[in-house]
Amino acid sequence: MEAVIDRQAADELAGHFAAISKHVPLRPVRSEGEYDAAVASLNALLDAGAADESHPLADLAATLGELIGDYDEVHYPGKDVAPSEMLRFLMDQHGLKQTDLADELGSQGVVSEVLNGKRELNLRQMRALAGRFAVPVAVFVEDVTLRS
Structure with a gap:
């Protein structure tokens, strides 16, 4: 269907x-003040349930998140982190033990090998972890330049 305006x-x-903009700064983020306002608005949307993809404001939250992400990429470039370090960090943040990841990774032995860098995650495991922690799959993809 072609949109005609x-x-x-x-x-x-x-x-x-204009009505939406009174509550949500839906424009490119250009300053720290705008960044803070956008993050506060996104947090309010998420608190209102927009983290659920079926929520009527989910696409609005996603769009605002992308605008924030664009600013982040330029002003707060992230460090490359090994998948095992990212997984350990996420486990700590969520108060999880190795046994808690059996559904996503397999046995406790497999989880231990992943955390110790002795085993790489496969795509199914990456997708399962991304779903569990609500992060992009890419955070579990190893950058070969990290290996030494």
Whole structure:
């Protein structure tokens, strides 16, 4: 379906956009102040249930998250972290033990090998962990330049 925006539709959209913008800064983030406001708005949306993909505001939260992410990439570049370190960090943040990851990784022995860097995660495991911790699969993909 092709979207057609005539003058009347554009005026209507402008009104809706102005109303949304009073609550959510839905524009590129250009300063620390705008960044703080965008993060606060995103947190409020998530607290209201927008983390659930079926929530009516989920796409709004996702769009705001991407605008925040664009600013983050430029102003707060992340360090490359080995998948085992990321997994250990996420486990600590969520108060999990090795046995808690049996559904995602397998036996406690497998989890131990992953955490000790003796075993790499496969794609199924990466997807399962990404789902459990609500992070992108990419955080579990090893950068070969980290190996030494």
